[in-house]
Amino acid sequence: MKTNKLIFLLTFLFVILSAVEGSHSTSVYAATATPSATQDIQDKIKKMVEENISSTEASLREKINLQILVGYVGVINSINSGNITIDSKEGPLIQITTDAKTTFIKSGSVTKLSSLALSDKIIVIGTLIKDDIILAKRVAVVQVDPNPMTSSTLVAKISSVDIKKKTIGLNINNQEVLYTLTKKSTIKLIDLKTDQTIFAITKKYEGKDYLSRAKVIQLP
Amino acid sequence: MRKEVLLAVIFGVLLGAIILIGINLANNSVSSLPSSNDTSSTKTVPTPSPAKKSVEIISPQNHAVISEKTISLSGKATPDANLTIITEIDDLIIQSSAEGTFSAQINLIAGENTITVTTLLPDYSTESESITIIQSTTLPE
Numbered sequence A: 001m002k003t004n005k006l007i008f009l010l011t012f013l014f015v016i017l018s019a020v021e022g023s024h025s026t027s028v029y030a031a032t033a034t035p036s037a038t039q040d041i042q043d044k045i046k047k048m049v050e051e052n053i054s055s056t057e058a059s060l061r062e063k064i065n066l067q068i069l070v071g072y073v074g075v076i077n078s079i080n081s082g083n084i085t086i087d088s089k090e091g092p093l094i095q096i097t098t099d100a101k102t103t104f105i106k107s108g109s110v111t112k113l114s115s116l117a118l119s120d121k122i123i124v125i126g127t128l129i130k131d132d133i134i135l136a137k138r139v140a141v142v143q144v145d146p147n148p149m150t151s152s153t154l155v156a157k158i159s160s161v162d163i164k165k166k167t168i169g170l171n172i173n174n175q176e177v178l179y180t181l182t183k184k185s186t187i188k189l190i191d192l193k194t195d196q197t198i199f200a201i202t203k204k205y206e207g208k209d210y211l212s213r214a215k216v217i218q219l220p
Numbered sequence B: 001m002r003k004e005v006l007l008a009v010i011f012g013v014l015l016g017a018i019i020l021i022g023i024n025l026a027n028n029s030v031s032s033l034p035s036s037n038d039t040s041s042t043k044t045v046p047t048p049s050p051a052k053k054s055v056e057i058i059s060p061q062n063h064a065v066i067s068e069k070t071i072s073l074s075g076k077a078t079p080d081a082n083l084t085i086i087t088e089i090d091d092l093i094i095q096s097s098a099e100g101t102f103s104a105q106i107n108l109i110a111g112e113n114t115i116t117v118t119t120l121l122p123d124y125s126t127e128s129e130s131i132t133i134i135q136s137t138t139l140p141e
Helices: A002-065 B002-031
Strands: A070-080 A083-088 A093-097 A103-106 A109-111 A121-130 A133-142 A150-162 A167-172 A175-181 A197-205 A208-217 B055-059 B070-077 B082-086 B091-095 B101-107 B111-120 B126-135
Touching: A070 A093, A070 A133, A070 B126, A083 A121, A093 A121, A133 B111, A150 A175, A150 B082, A150 B111, A150 B126, A197 B082, A197 B091, A208 B082, A208 B091, B055 B111, B055 B126, B070 B111, B082 B101, B091 B101
Parallel strands: A093 A133, A103 A133, A175 A208
Antiparallel strands: A070 A083, A070 A121, A083 A093, A103 A109, A121 A133, A150 A167, A150 A197, A167 A175, A197 A208, B055 B070, B070 B101, B082 B091, B082 B111, B111 B126
């Protein structure tokens, strides 16, 4: 009988103490493990949503690209079984694929792919299959201007103004460069004075310098 | 009987204390493990942001194909900046708005049109952005 009481008491105490401690330890784990698990699930959901969005975006972009016309200009670098590569102003080679629907125009007439030659300057209108691959709808060979007019912008100090000759001298790298006004120029020479600084659009054609537009700016 | 009860109480308390210490030790060892979500030890490597452009053409987009002969050019620059716009036909000097936006009507020639917008920076240097667009009145289907 005594032994039974003793076993009962020991078991009772053990159960009570374990229950108390058990509840304690659960709360400790709850404080550490549950937010971590929630975060994991959130991260997984976030990753899945992001993957889904980017895949949908890529798919939509491809569909849109196939509908929007793009135009590229460049010089033919290679022609190979319906594929053309061009060097454009932006540098990298651009691949052009052609199909039965592609029209080729040279000297204003419809022609064939075989009439295109290396170094021809072409304008390609088509749709983007990939970032640097165009499915051409129209390829037109254009004439290259052997002596193009170049335009640029500069900031310079006026060194002289000649109203009769319609010229303005600008101090470029400590040297005076004479600019003649273009036919379409809106510059009023009477408003300009020596030592003023101008923000201007210049042209160079057949070795001569021209001034198209100018605005006097105030230096601090 | 009282002696036995006292022994049982002491034994129970000792047993509970041992379990308590054991669980605490286990908790401490688990919490000291590096967690995948522990950001306190993760070093954030700053990604270099691309240099912000002083001038940007928003519309039309580079390589656009346009059937109209006149279009509206728009973009962003620094507030109240002096800008030049050079196209195949037009030369313009304009000023951006107080918000830094600008727009202008420009005429296009048939075929290739290069549009260059240049801004005057506070140090009197210049920065430009160019686009190439194609004008064609008859667009391919």
